Amino acid sequence: MAYTIEGSTGAWEVVVGLEVHAQVISKSKLFSGAATAFGAAPNSQVSFVDAAFPGMLPVPNREAIAQAVRTGLGLAAEINLVSRFDRKNYFYADLPQGYQISQFEHPIVGKGVVDIALADGSTKQVGITRLHLEQDAGKSLHDQHPTKSFIDLNRSGVALMEIVSEPDIRSPEEAGAYVKKLRSILRYLGTCDGNMEEGSLRADVNVSVRKAGEAYRTRCEVKNVNSVRFVMQAVEAEALRQIAVWESGGTVEQETRLFDANRGETRPMRSKEDAHDYRYFPDPDLLPVVLEQSWVDALKAALPELPDAKQARFIREYGLSPYDAAVLVAEQATAQFFEAVASGRDAKLAANWVTGDFFAALNRTGRSIENPPITAAALGRLLDLMADGTINGKIAKEVFEAMLDSGEDPAAIVDARGLRQVTDTSAIDAAVDAVLAANPEKVAEYKSGKDKLFGFFVGNVMKAMAGKGNPALVNAALKQRLG
């Protein structure tokens, strides 16, 4: 069922394309040897190139170029063996050169594709138009002084990848899924850390609306949206605004807008009449970037297994559902954790424990998968105790909680607390007999056909055995007695 918004004149389709700016993971900047680490003292990671001192020349960072190529390969995109840097001219206080070195006509990466999965179980392909390399600007602080803005150039010149999608996205959900998937791919590739809070990944959201079957109408660009949730909200808010404009007889003007998360609406950026006259031209300080196919091939050979391939393998090798597999591969560290738990064990059970109790424990303790409250090895040993019949599934949950609290090994907890499963049939028979003897009227009801009472008997026997009875043996004993 396609997503539409019902207006007073009927249903409207939403058309969205995204420009994602992803900060490249590299030690030094795109054109200088200054460091890129986040959070350093102001202007402490600035070279004369980044500050645009006269006569300073940019020298491209081989690794930044490799990262862009890896990303292109991860997006199944064309790699352009010849690309070029251009100057995009505009004036702003945090852009000391007076231009941004970017790639306009000849980007390093061409058309590619991202597959997204939607809540209804369907999948969709979102086209990538291009990916190009450019410099990030410095950072302006406007709230430190009544009449001055403060400028920190540490970010100036850090390599950015601008990843432009085709206008293939048709709903807030698809926009969110696209950003999440792209982020996941970038993190797998190790080309961008995807940290939206620190601004390493930010999205410009292009939105227009139209009636079914129409050509595209005018779009507006919502700038610098910095979370997946805000991307989804911005799509909806901007679509609603445009529908209201069209339906009141007005015309949507192409403009740049900002998303106000507090009000849940977009508003126009202060108009910069000439802002869009960027007068791109080839940067005379830089020769074209010419790549060897063999170098690109070597980068390709060294790529890690990406989320889609890993998901397919989890379904194939471990028999997981597409949904469980998708949850487990979203982060590389989670997938690694799962594989360590599942290795040599019941993979389906491992998946249930990782996505269930273990994820809940991560949330509850505020810990991350990189620093888990229970190691994969320990969780694996807990599963082993279930597999060899030492404990049952119910007791396993109790042991899991104890592992969280004490950090002790599951076998030690089972021994110390006497949680070992009772498989001694005489003890089980005794418990069954006691429960049946105590409930003669229920036994009579059961025998007269009230089958549902079987669960009542199981529950009481397990209770009598402090949860430690072997469920299969308890069931068998009850079946036998109740005939």
Added chain:
Amino acid sequence: MSLDPATVRRIAKLARIRVDEGQVEALRADLNSILGWIEQLNEVDTDGVAPLTGGTQMALRLREDAVNDGGMAEAVLANAPDRDGDYFAVPKVVE
């Protein structure tokens, strides 16, 4: 090619150069003669010739990804007209 006064004003604005109204006509004439001079290049037949983006046939030199610059806030800020701590200070720009 001939520039009109509006284009001259626009170029000046994009370049953040203040041009008094009285200068526009003189600048227009100057720019037109410069453009006319450059337009002589149109006489050359460039059909089938790839655009040249640099004056050399050298390959682009790349740098290894190493931190070997920066760490000199004082030097970077030395020529700043205004500063506050280790920040550049500029007239307030609010978006």
